[in-house]
Amino acid sequence: MQITRLRLTGFKSFVDPADLRIEPGLTGVVGPNGCGKSNLLEALRWAMGESSARSLRGAGMEDVIFAGTATRPQRDFAEVAIYAVAGDDEEVEVVRRIERGAGSAYRLNGRDVRARDVALLFADAATGAHSPALVSQNRISAVISAKPVERRAMLEEAAGIAGLHVRRKEAETRLRATETNLQRLGELIADQD
Numbered sequence: 001m002q003i004t005r006l007r008l009t010g011f012k013s014f015v016d017p018a019d020l021r022i023e024p025g026l027t028g029v030v031g032p033n034g035c036g037k038s039n040l041l042e043a044l045r046w047a048m049g050e051s052s053a054r055s056l057r058g059a060g061m062e063d064v065i066f067a068g069t070a071t072r073p074q075r076d077f078a079e080v081a082i083y084a085v086a087g088d089d090e091e092v093e094v095v096r097r098i099e100r101g102a103g104s105a106y107r108l109n110g111r112d113v114r115a116r117d118v119a120l121l122f123a124d125a126a127t128g129a130h131s132p133a134l135v136s137q138n139r140i141s142a143v144i145s146a147k148p149v150e151r152r153a154m155l156e157e158a159a160g161i162a163g164l165h166v167r168r169k170e171a172e173t174r175l176r177a178t179e180t181n182l183q184r185l186g187e188l189i190a191d192q193d
């Protein structure tokens with residue numbers, strides 16, 4: 001999957017709409033301290049379904065919404081859109097929006113979807129919110145000092161199989177629920193005999 005464009009509105013310091021084209025190859029973000037370089041990477045991860053506010057340097061998810069400055073009032077929502085070309089040349093538009101007091105909503109090519117659908121879409125394409133394709137500050141030292149289990153998770157993310165683990169976990173949960181139902185059914189039948 002090739003991410004081609006990133007559009008932000010009201011996300012952290014990006015109060016005004018910003019539209020960035022991402023060209024093929026390695027992309028670096030440069031600029032003075034505090035200009036919003038990390039915020040850009042966080043916008044990508046957030047739209048990919050990041051569910052941990054702490055990993056976005058906030059206490060709660062609403063902290064990603066522009067909080068206001070001395071000269072500008074705070075915003076009521078933040079929206080980030082990712083445009084990408086999937087393996088089969090299909091164009092994909094993923095939008096995540098959060099409104100104060102209303103939580104997050106996702107759209108995939110204009111259709112309402114769940115956070116899980118978006119996370120799996122990117123995990124299957126090996127570009128998820130925790131993908132090693134996104135190299136944020138401290139990431140390199142984190143890779144070097146990672147425990148073997150953590151390193152394996154990075155490799156699995158890079159190989160695009162992280163989504164399979166999610167599906168396996170869900171299937172196991174459903175299996176356990178079905179086993180409980182079957183057991184209960186068996187007990188009811190035995191009671192009637």
Ligand code: ATP
Pocket residue numbers: 011012013031032033034035036037038039040063064065066067068
């Ligand atoms: P450095 O080079 O120092 O790491 P950076 O370019 O990565 O900096 P960021 O950390 O992305 O910069 O951006 C920090 C700026 O974003 C700060 O000025 C901070 O006040 C602003 N910021 C973060 N969250 C919000 C928010 N919710 N509303 C408004 N501004 C915010």
